[in-house]
Amino acid sequence: MAESICRSLRDGALEGELAPTLTIKxxxxxxxxxxxxxxxxxxxxxxxxxxxxxxxxxLSRSPSFYADFLKNKGVELSSSNKWIHIxxxxxxxxxxxxxxxxxxxxxxxxxxxxxxxxxxxxxxxMDKLFLAITDLGRGLVGENKVRFCVAIDSLSKxxxxxxxxxxxxLLSNLRSHDQISSIFGLLHSDxxxxxxxxxxxxxxxxxxxxxxxxxxxxxxLSEKNFTQGKFSVRSKRRNGRVRETSxxxxxxxxxxxxxxxxxxxxxxxxxxxxxxxxxxxLSEKEQIDRAKVVLPFEHQGNGKPIQIYDGRRSLxxxxxxxAPISRxxxxxxxxxxxxxFRDSDDEMPDSDEDPDxxxxx
Amino acid sequence: xxxxxxxxxxxxxxxxxxxxxxxxxxxxxxxxxFLSSGIPDLDKILGGxxxxxxxxxxxxxxxxxxxxxxxxxxxxxxxxxKHPLLYASASRDxxxxxxxxxxxxxxxEDKTRDLTNEKDLRIAxxxxxxxxxxxxxxxxxxxxQDYCNDLDLRKPLDRHxxxxxxxxxxxxxxxxxxxxxxxxxxxxLSQFSRNEANISSAGRIAIQSFCSxxxxxxxxxxxxxxxxxxxxxxxxxxxxxxxxxxxPSLLSPSCSKRLQHMADTLLSVRAIPDEDKEMAKLxxxxxxxxxxxxxxxxxxxxxxxxxxxxxxxxxxxxHKRRYLVLECLNQAPVDGSxxxxxxxxxxxSGSTKAGSLDF
Numbered sequence: 001m002a003e004s005i006c007r008s009l010r011d012g013a014l015e016g017e018l019a020p021t022l023t024i025k026x027x028x029x030x031x032x033x034x035x036x037x038x039x040x041x042x043x044x045x046x047x048x049x050x051x052x053x054x055x056x057x058x059l060s061r062s063p064s065f066y067a068d069f070l071k072n073k074g075v076e077l078s079s080s081n082k083w084i085h086i087x088x089x090x091x092x093x094x095x096x097x098x099x100x101x102x103x104x105x106x107x108x109x110x111x112x113x114x115x116x117x118x119x120x121x122x123x124x125x126m127d128k129l130f131l132a133i134t135d136l137g138r139g140l141v142g143e144n145k146v147r148f149c150v151a152i153d154s155l156s157k158x159x160x161x162x163x164x165x166x167x168x169x170l171l172s173n174l175r176s177h178d179q180i181s182s183i184f185g186l187l188h189s190d191x192x193x194x195x196x197x198x199x200x201x202x203x204x205x206x207x208x209x210x211x212x213x214x215x216x217x218x219x220x221l222s223e224k225n226f227t228q229g230k231f232s233v234r235s236k237r238r239n240g241r242v243r244e245t246s247x248x249x250x251x252x253x254x255x256x257x258x259x260x261x262x263x264x265x266x267x268x269x270x271x272x273x274x275x276x277x278x279x280x281x282l283s284e285k286e287q288i289d290r291a292k293v294v295l296p297f298e299h300q301g302n303g304k305p306i307q308i309y310d311g312r313r314s315l316x317x318x319x320x321x322x323a324p325i326s327r328x329x330x331x332x333x334x335x336x337x338x339x340x341f342r343d344s345d346d347e348m349p350d351s352d353e354d355p356d357x358x359x360x361x
Numbered sequence: 362x363x364x365x366x367x368x369x370x371x372x373x374x375x376x377x378x379x380x381x382x383x384x385x386x387x388x389x390x391x392x393x394x395f396l397s398s399g400i401p402d403l404d405k406i407l408g409g410x411x412x413x414x415x416x417x418x419x420x421x422x423x424x425x426x427x428x429x430x431x432x433x434x435x436x437x438x439x440x441x442x443k444h445p446l447l448y449a450s451a452s453r454d455x456x457x458x459x460x461x462x463x464x465x466x467x468x469x470e471d472k473t474r475d476l477t478n479e480k481d482l483r484i485a486x487x488x489x490x491x492x493x494x495x496x497x498x499x500x501x502x503x504x505x506q507d508y509c510n511d512l513d514l515r516k517p518l519d520r521h522x523x524x525x526x527x528x529x530x531x532x533x534x535x536x537x538x539x540x541x542x543x544x545x546x547x548x549x550l551s552q553f554s555r556n557e558a559n560i561s562s563a564g565r566i567a568i569q570s571f572c573s574x575x576x577x578x579x580x581x582x583x584x585x586x587x588x589x590x591x592x593x594x595x596x597x598x599x600x601x602x603x604x605x606x607x608x609p610s611l612l613s614p615s616c617s618k619r620l621q622h623m624a625d626t627l628l629s630v631r632a633i634p635d636e637d638k639e640m641a642k643l644x645x646x647x648x649x650x651x652x653x654x655x656x657x658x659x660x661x662x663x664x665x666x667x668x669x670x671x672x673x674x675x676x677x678x679x680h681k682r683r684y685l686v687l688e689c690l691n692q693a694p695v696d697g698s699x700x701x702x703x704x705x706x707x708x709x710s711g712s713t714k715a716g717s718l719d720f
Contacts, residue, residue, distance in 0.1 A: 164574060168573075168574035168575040168579075171575075172451075172452075172534075172575045176453065195611065198423065198610050198611055199574035199611050200574075202423040202574065202608060203574065234424065236425065236426075236632075237635055239651050240426055240427055240651040240652050241633055241634065241635035241652070242424045242425065242632045242633070242634055243634070244634060358486060
């Protein structure tokens, strides 16, 4: 659910834990991850959260875009210097314009942006990027235990410039930094090898996938695919379980809206488990109950002879006549006798014994 | 709540006895020695513990941190028994991890787990009164508790256990390749070489998340394979257990398969979906489960006879949210209206060395 993702990001990291990280994944069939990204950005800017500042690493959109976006959504920008800062890796990521300017040929026009922006010119160097992000963040929130949040415009762009190892290293350093409250970034999964996507999913605590609706996957050009689709989230909970949720989303002029899916699409659990057996063991309560059961042929140790109900008389009558019935069999010879003729002479004498004599009835 | 014992047979062929000299080691069959994994149920499943000289590999699930539970218990048990420990991980500060190791449970709580060895069958036998009441078989448990402690995951281990000189921590995040780690492991394992008849001490090596993506050598698959191979060879000739956890989904399938084949004991942990109504209907005790553990291979040194387990999939539960407990999966009672109650056996058998027969 988009709501629960925003809530987890707002709640941020606990002491000694890695920061929650969200990766928003999409593909060409349903390329709306930026809408989700901006939706989350808006939620984090407008609502109360653990983080007191946001650092946006802008790689695929210019800082002025963000300024306009926030202004259109009604976020007040005058005091924005205190809580938002953009690391501009869009204008000149590799420092070429700088070099061109130094050689004197090009005049670079810088636009006025109402958001605090710092330009960053060496996107290939992840260590420097990490330092830049943390410096900016610390500049926003100060040195104490106050935390800030990091939004990476496009992990795909980062992967274009740097190797998977360094991007993964950057993410892991960000996650273990004690002043970072949460991280979210977007990824276009069809631009990369599966390994890269798997590695980034491994490092995130929540993975949100933007997918087309199932039934319209045949005709990708249908109009429906341009406005709506399925939004599924897999989040790793603290207890080690994985929560998977799905929603429908719809992209409109004002933004993106989420609605829950009516029909359940149950995943089969069958493949996960081997054959299971029935439980033959007892819980503690069941053991206690079993110990309490009075077995019919056992002395309970209280000196009374056992009442055995043999079904022929009602219980009140048997209280008077219970005594002769329950005595050992040796005594009923008064009522009748059993005369036994041996079958043959070489039968073992032991077979005469009544095996029931061993029992303690 | 379901009972806490696994369904091992009470008749066990591998009779193991505690060695008198040092706690923490146990003689096993075929001239092998065991040391404890820190989890009593896992020791029972593996027939005594991890074999000295073996390489234990844990396949992680990308979505769940259960391999950390196994690692923590392994390391903590070693520190309690004063086995020297070498720990390597891809984080910047591996020493910080030592602060999260569990401590042994206080003695009072120990007793409630193995309380009564109840008589299974009550027979009305008239000669019973001539015998003394049977002594509880729990007299053996006294020695057992020493070998494998119940570790309380909520209580951190006392600092004095790991502030000594016998704990080494290595960070592999910044090293360009595995050569330095290999040298450190070689140096560590040379302390425990298997020349003499008596085992003076046993060592433990724990490597966490071996090929995690932020390591610089994560792309160099053959390099990693040859590292593990030499580590296994070094371990084989020393009195130590090497425990390595790795995420197989981040490697190419062939590399992952090769690593699995190299392991002497192979375990894998898997996440379970949260609030899954189907699973809750299918299994009892679903609410307490945090994950699944599969035993694919059990180390058998000095013999050709494989270990065939009754079941290979166990559920990981936290008893009282403190103690790690492994249980067999139990099916919930099936009501007559629903359909078939048996599932196809899924991904429970990995490599085929210990031909697991699942009925």
